[in-house]
Amino acid sequence: MKLSSHMLRYLELNGVEYAFGITAGTCGSLWDSINDTSIKPIITKNEAGAVYSATNYADLSNELGLAILAGGVGINNAINGIADASRRKLPIIIISGYVNRWQIGRGAIQELDTTHIVKPITKYSNKVLREEDVMSELKRAMEIALTPPYGPVHLAIPMDLQLVDMDIIMPKVIDRNMLNKNPAFLNNKTTIDNIVVSINSIEKGIIFIGRGCKNISKELMELSDKTGWKIITTAEGKGIISTDFKNNLGTYGFSGTDLATKYVEESGAGCILILGTSLGESATRNYNEILIKNRKVIHIDWDINEIDKVFKADIGLEANLDVCIPEILQLCDNRHNKEETEKEFNEPYNCGHTGLSTRLMLENIENIMGDKYHVQSDIGEYMNFVFKYLPIHENTGFGISLNYGAMGTAIGGSVGLALANKNIKTVIVAGDGSFFMNGTEILTAKEYNLDVVYLIINNAMLGYVEHGQNYIYKRKTDHLTQQRVSIRDIALAMGVQAVSVKTIDELLNTKELINKTCGPLVIELITDGSETPAVADRFKALNNTK
Ligand SMILES: Cc1ncc(C[n+]2csc(CCOP(=O)(O)OP(=O)(O)O)c2C)c(N)n1
Numbered sequence: 010m011k012l013s014s015h016m017l018r019y020l021e022l023n024g025v026e027y028a029f030g031i032t033a034g035t036c037g038s039l040w041d042s043i044n045d046t047s048i049k050p051i052i053t054k055n056e057a058g059a060v061y062s063a064t065n066y067a068d069l070s071n072e073l074g075l076a077i078l079a080g081g082v083g084i085n086n087a088i089n090g091i092a093d094a095s096r097r098k099l100p101i102i103i104i105s106g107y108v109n110r111w112q113i114g115r116g117a118i119q120e121l122d123t124t125h126i127v128k129p130i131t132k133y134s135n136k137v138l139r140e141e142d143v144m145s146e147l148k149r150a151m152e153i154a155l156t157p158p159y160g161p162v163h164l165a166i167p168m169d170l171q172l173v174d175m176d177i178i179m180p181k182v183i184d185r186n187m188l189n190k191n192p193a194f195l196n197n198k199t200t201i202d203n204i205v206v207s208i209n210s211i212e213k214g215i216i217f218i219g220r221g222c223k224n225i226s227k228e229l230m231e232l233s234d235k236t237g238w239k240i241i242t243t244a245e246g247k248g249i250i251s252t253d254f255k256n257n258l259g260t261y262g263f264s265g266t267d268l269a270t271k272y273v274e275e276s277g278a279g280c281i282l283i284l285g286t287s288l289g290e291s292a293t294r295n296y297n298e299i300l301i302k303n304r305k306v307i308h309i310d311w312d313i314n315e316i317d318k319v320f321k322a323d324i325g326l327e328a329n330l331d332v333c334i335p336e337i338l339q340l341c342d343n344r345h346n347k348e349e350t351e352k353e354f355n356e357p358y359n360c361g362h363t364g365l366s367t368r369l370m371l372e373n374i375e376n377i378m379g380d381k382y383h384v385q386s387d388i389g390e391y392m393n394f395v396f397k398y399l400p401i402h403e404n405t406g407f408g409i410s411l412n413y414g415a416m417g418t419a420i421g422g423s424v425g426l427a428l429a430n431k432n433i434k435t436v437i438v439a440g441d442g443s444f445f446m447n448g449t450e451i452l453t454a455k456e457y458n459l460d461v462v463y464l465i466i467n468n469a470m471l472g473y474v475e476h477g478q479n480y481i482y483k484r485k486t487d488h489l490t491q492q493r494v495s496i497r498d499i500a501l502a503m504g505v506q507a508v509s510v511k512t513i514d515e516l517l518n519t520k521e522l523i524n525k526t527c528g529p530l531v532i533e534l535i536t537d538g539s540e541t542p543a544v545a546d547r548f549k550a551l552n553n554t555k
């Protein structure tokens with residue numbers, strides 16, 4: 010059997026379900042070998058979409074994402090996707106083809122050594138040149154991707170190497186339990202005890218939840234219930250705790266809820282338990298120390314590099330949160346006098362703008378989507394409304410890739426979300442800018458008949474940067490506001506169901522259409538960009554060069 014077939018067989022044995030990408034001469038044999046496995050090929054429109062999808066799939070399924078790409082051209086198209094997976098610490102493997110070994114250095118078509126280009130944005134990147142190394146390198150790369158903290162890995166395999174016909178001894182299937190055993194955590198009983206003593210002795214505290222907590226919502230609500238400590242989340246952690254949970258004060262950070270911001274600033278809470286967040290610019294409101302000032306700081310993360318990186322922790326612990334939070338929960342006392350707080354997240358809506366309200370649109374998603382769905386926000390001005398106003402209930406998932414913050418991650422990676430969420434609808438919230446950048450992946454969703462509702466907020470401008478330029482430089486850059494193009498008509502021309510709405514009532518009327526649509530549906534929301542989101546924090550941060 011040829012080596013590429015052994016590789017695909019090994020990926021299949023390890024439970025890989027999908028291969029995202031676009032085939033090409035240099036990776037042709039890898040794609041050909043998929044035919045002999047149960048792995049389903051997902052051919053995207055752009056390699057960026059393939060890697061966004063593999064990453065989003067890895068995020069929601071907790072499985073390894075796979076992308077198979079052309080060397081040089083395919084990898085370079087995918088750079089933003091790889092960088093995004095790296096910032097999000099999600100396990101994906103990218104296998105790229107490479108020119109024949111005898112062609113290396115002789116200017117063959119598409120020859121470009123991308124192994125080095127992706128080194129800073131992968132945990133491991135290697136070009137394999139000897140047949141006897143291929144399977145061990147594959148296993149090694151997969152293990153590196155799946156060892157906490159996860160991340161992307163890349164292997165380049167020359168064409169002729171993919172085709173070598175040889176017998177191999179199939180490597181052992183990877184045991185993820187072994188990879189998950191974090192030695193630092195195993196020896197850390199004392200630190201856990203110290204954390205529990207702090208929690209038990211400090212009456213008023215804050216639990217700050219990042220995306221790293223995605224598997225432990227139930228335990229965190231129990232911990233908050235027991236201790237009476239309030240929960241705030243980062244934007245990326247939004248949705249881990251239901252908006253309805255009594256102690257959830259909402260999102261903290263740029264465009265956080267009024268309630269969360271006020272609690273951090275005024276409650277006098279004596280401790281903050283920071284869990285599974287890298288404390289990025291957005292999550293900390295540009296590293297504003299008010300988050301930790303005059304309180305004990307406990308920071309737990311699976312990545313030791315995050316501890317003390319932004320704020321010095323009084324107690325820092327490198328640990329797998331899925332394991333240590335249940336333990337802490339068990340050891341904590343049930344507090345008697347628990348603080349009651351109001352539950353008004355934000356000021357009531359007050360229409361100070363013209364046209365459709367993005368806030369009201371987001372607050373109404375639940376009224377058109379039924380009770381089980383996943384919302385993924387793209388990057389644009391509207392995301393500030395998402396953080397502040399979008400309610401997320403128990404059966405609703407949420408995601409955004411904010412820290413790397415590339416436009417197009419949600420719309421371009423929508424296919425991966427839908428494949429991981431087979432039984433529920435996926436809702437993408439994106440702007441016209443992201444639509445024009447990566448919206449062709451809607452065609453991929455059509456090809457595979459995936460249930461995705463694309464809510465495209467068309468304000469006919471790159472609103473975030475138009476308003477940002479105005480705020481900081483006090484004048485406009487021409488052409489950030491552009492001629493309005495009908496996104497509905499573009500979608501219809503792509504053979505995708507689409508409607509355009511101008512009012513909340515029209516939006517509410519799409520409920521039936523959403524219900525009966527199989528495959529993708531584009532809902533274009535016509536807005537005029539006059540509703541101002543709470544973006545001043547971000548703009549001030551851009552203006553603060555220190
Ligand atoms: C790949 C990439 N290029 C540029 C940016 C900078 N950027 C952030 S938001 C934005 C405009 C987004 O426009 P649109 O999708 O229409 O949303 P809006 O801001 O109008 O709501 C730009 C250019 C980015 N985040 N990612």
Ligand SMILES: [Mg+2]
Pocket residue numbers: 389440441442466467468469470471472
């Ligand atoms: Mg726009």
